[in-house]
Amino acid sequence: MKRALGIIGIFLAILVFSIFFAENFTTGINLMQLTNRTALYSVLALGAALVIVTGGIDLSIGSVVCLAGIMTPWLLIEHEWTPWQVIPTVLAMSAFIGLCHGLLITRLKLQPFLVTLCGLLLYRGIARWMTGDQSQGFMGEYGDVRAIALAKFSIPGLTDYRLPATVIPALVLAILIGLFLSRTVWGRWLLATGRNESAARYSGVPTAWLVTGSYVACSLLAGFGGMLFIFDIGSAQPSDFGNFYELYAIAAAVLGGCSLRGGEASVVGVLFGVATLRVLQNTITLAGYSSQIEFAVVGGVLLLGVAADELIRRYAARRLERAGAVA
Amino acid sequence: MTSERPVLLRVRGVGRRYAGVTALAAIDVDVRGGEVLAIVGENGAGKSTLLKILSGVVQPSEGTLEVADARGALGGVELDGVRDATRAGIALVHQELNLAENLDVAGSIYLGREPSRFGFLDRARMRADARKWLARVGLEIDPGTLCGTLPIAQRQLVEIAKALSTESRVLILDEPTSSLTMRETDRLLEIMDELRRAGVAVVFVSHHLDEVMKIADRVIVLRDGRKTGELVRGEYDRAMIERLMVGRDIAASARREVAANAAVRLEIASLTSAHRRRRPVSFAVRAGEIVGLAGLVGAGRTEILEAIAGVTTHGGEVRLDGSALAGDASSRVRRGVAIVPEDRARNGLFLENPVAMNMSLAWIDRTSRARLVDQRAEPSLVSRMIARMQLRPPQPARRVQTLSGGNQQKTVIGRWLAVDPKVLLLDEPTRGVDVGARAEIHAEVRRLAEAGSAVVFASSELEEVLLLADRIIVMHDGAIAGELAAHEATEVAIMHLATGGAAHAHQTGTHA
Structure with missing residues (x-):
């Protein structure tokens, strides 16, 4: 929780700025869209956080989003599968992708960066080839299934704001992962593995399985997120759907206090990290800045956040040393 | 006998506090050329703090340091950082060795002060000079060997050669034998003896009283940040040091008998x-x-x-x-x-x-x-x-x-x-x-x-x-x-x- 305070501060500052300077920011429709987007990206960022906790990285998130997202309408419309066949298949495929990453990393001892970089190229390539690079969509059908992402719930007392349904899976996942990390034996072991893999192994922690599991969870969440995204937007191009989403997810996790060195995570921080990036993006658009500058702003904020974190950490370490070092 | 050796480094009333906690207090030490000085004490006794002060890594909260100049006259100094200490002729060899594994031996010795000609690295001269310093520590290895491939004992000697190459007159070794085998330790002690005879002041910390007894001309015992004793060679035994270190006698262990019929x-x-x-x-x-x-x-x-x-x-x-x-x-x-x-x-x-x-x-x-x-x-x-x-x-x-x-x-x-x-x-x-x-x-x-x-x-x-x-x-x-x-x-x-x-x-x- 302490690790999340910094990002909550940054979030509030940007929020206040947006409320005052971005036109139409506080309209119901904009806030609804913002909540929806934050929830969707949170699903991906939570998965990224699980991998980052182990000291690893997953660069394939965006491509898994694309493959899972594109496959959903492709199987439903082109191949006329039922939703009861499609959803389990796509999720199982996503988990399998994660399993491959995990085994390559823990058994073959390949570097996570390389394995998932290959994944990034591989899965997008497959998605484009499979669909003939054609846009895939629901053709106005399957409204009942898409309601998973599209439904909005009225909140008593609010007239022009309704809560997007995507908030539910995002929050449930956040709570589950939060409890997993802080309360379960596996969570403790996962954090320990990220902190010092070798010491964890010597203590009897099944590190290889935990690391593999975290890659499975990350890809599974990316696949699930990809489905939610496609349900939300209705149709997408295999060539650009999910582009850079892994970087948004990683950036949000790092902003939220997950150290890329591993062993540290805050679920609350990750959620606020996602929200910060979404509000920034929204404000850039609303305030009339060219949307091309968005990457530059996100990059700048990330750099500032990480630099501030490092400085605070050093300051704390120095204070600890002054207070504690005897001998 | 001892008094004839020149004092190279004089410590008077030195103490150090961290956030109000006293780590070291009122330490007086004379470090003399041609002498091996051992510092012993339990962990937490203040040995590391004292070494850090002597080598400029930390600054004392109180007290003074004096360093001898070329003519042997002592003058007060403030060692603000390792660089100052190096300039004053004091070098520290860390307990955890600091050699970059991917550098060769010569490169490690001259790291940060490589000889150059017209801006290009003068590799030949660097190797020749390195060989000279390696010979001082009895190490007959090719200066082109990668440090990472050397056994710990040899890396340690490379570190000592590096310290000597900065023209150090005071060499400080922090637990130099903690990862050496018995034979390697004996070799290191021989080298310390050779350095002593060449007029270098050798200061070292050790947990091994055997070594201390074997080589040290003087032993300084620390406990809870204070000097509890300064013993001169020939005037002490092992039990005396142990008593000064812990303030109590260490009981010898009682041997146990394992039942011969216990299950495997x-x-x-x-x-x-x-x-x-x-x-x-x-x-x-x-x-x-x-x-x-x-x-x-x-x-x-x-x-x-x-x-x-x-x-x-x-x-x-x-x-x-x-x-x-x-x-x-x-x-x-x-x-x-x-x-x-x-x-x-x-x-x-x-x-x-x-x-x-x-x-x-x-x-x-x-x-x-x-x-x-x-x-x-x-x-x-x-x-x-x-x-x-x-x-x-x-x-x-x-x-x-x-x-x-x-x-x-x-x-x-x-x-x-x-x-x-x-x-x-x-x-x-x-x-x-x-x-x-x-x-x-x-x-x-x-x-x-x-x-x-x-x-x-x-x-x-x-x-x-x-x-x-x-x-x-x-x-x-x-x-x-x-x-x-x-x-x-x-x-x-x-x-x-x-x-x-x-x-x-x-x-x-x-x-x-």
Whole structure:
């Protein structure tokens, strides 16, 4: 929780700025869209956080989003599968992708960066080839299934704001992962593995399985997120759907206090990290800045956040040393 | 005699406080050229702080330092950083060696001050000069050798050569022998003696009183940040130093007798390490027995312990209570095999995490219900283990990083106490641990054995092997060279076997 305070501060500052300077920011429709987007990206960022906790990285998130997202309408419309066949298949495929990453990393001892970089190229390539690079969509059908992402719930007392349904899976996942990390034996072991893999192994922690599991969870969440995204937007191009989403997810996790060195995570921080990036993006658009500058702003904020974190950490370490070092 | 040697560095009334806590107070020391000065004390006694002050790493809160100039006249100085100390002719060789593994020896010695010609690295001159300094420390290696490929002992000598190459007159060594074998230690002591004769002032910290007694002209004993004694060669004995260090007499251990009819707990049959080609090793350990693995560094002791624990793969068979142990470390831990690794910072501890997390990691799954951490059982069990290991300070929330070496080791051992290990494997159980903590760790290991654990430990310190083991297995070059019962073992007998001497042969000559 302490690790999340910094990002909550940054979030509030940007929020206040947006409320005052971005036109139409506080309209119901904009806030609804913002909540929806934050929830969707949170699903991906939570998965990224699980991998980052182990000291690893997953660069394939965006491509898994694309493959899972594109496959959903492709199987439903082109191949006329039922939703009861499609959803389990796509999720199982996503988990399998994660399993491959995990085994390559823990058994073959390949570097996570390389394995998932290959994944990034591989899965997008497959998605484009499979669909003939054609846009895939629901053709106005399957409204009942898409309601998973599209439904909005009225909140008593609010007239022009309704809560997007995507908030539910995002929050449930956040709570589950939060409890997993802080309360379960596996969570403790996962954090320990990220902190010092070798010491964890010597203590009897099944590190290889935990690391593999975290890659499975990350890809599974990316696949699930990809489905939610496609349900939300209705149709997408295999060539650009999910582009850079892994970087948004990683950036949000790092902003939220997950150290890329591993062993540290805050679920609350990750959620606020996602929200910060979404509000920034929204404000850039609303305030009339060219949307091309968005990457530059996100990059700048990330750099500032990480630099501030490092400085605070050093300051704390120095204070600890002054207070504690005897001998 | 002593007074004729020139004082190169004079310390008067030096003290250091950290956030109000006194780490060092009122220290007076004269460091003289041509003399070896040993600083001894328990961990936490202030040795490191004193060395850091002498070498400019930290600045004293009070007191003065004076350094002799070229004519020998002393003048007050402030050493603000290592650079100042180097300029004043003082060099520190760290306990953890600081050589970049990917640089060659010459490059390491001249790192940051490489000789150049027209802006290009003058490699030929660098190597020639390096060779000169290497010769000073008796090291006949090619200056083009990569540091990473050198054994620890040679790296250490390279570090000393590096220190000498800065024209240092005061050479400070922080626990220089802690990772050396007996023979390498003797070589280092010879080199220290040569440097002394060349007029260099050698200051060193050591936990090994044997070495101190062998080489030091003067010994300064620290306790709780104060100087409790300054002893001149020939005027002291070992017991005197020990008393000054701990303020109490260290009781010699009582030997235990293992019941001859105790069941065999651990059995190792034709064990081979997967990493290096080794001859197969077989031995058995009874419940309640403490077996010491003696041998020189590289004799294969660590490989055996790690293979039994399952952290490395191996050939052959390991049996626990008659049934085969298979699988990786995590499945063996579940069956009651515990390992305390040699390199605790790398393989034992989570330095940035609190003591509680470090201790509970190995057993939270056993106290958990439905894989949920038991929020009440964990802290109470941790507190019990902290009390049993006599951890100081007894704070579960304290980060392990801030603990002394002895207390860090107690944290690793404490981790396994709660699970009543059937087999306890310890690799160098008291390396870098002070005298008081060492006795406590030994007592705890004995208690575990009395409770029925089979204990196997490896130690490079013959004293420790003789003190702790009921039975001693001596290794040489990857195989068992011989076995000695505790009552018949002597340092000479162990060294004879460890250096390749034939078993049961009473000859004095050793062969490498």
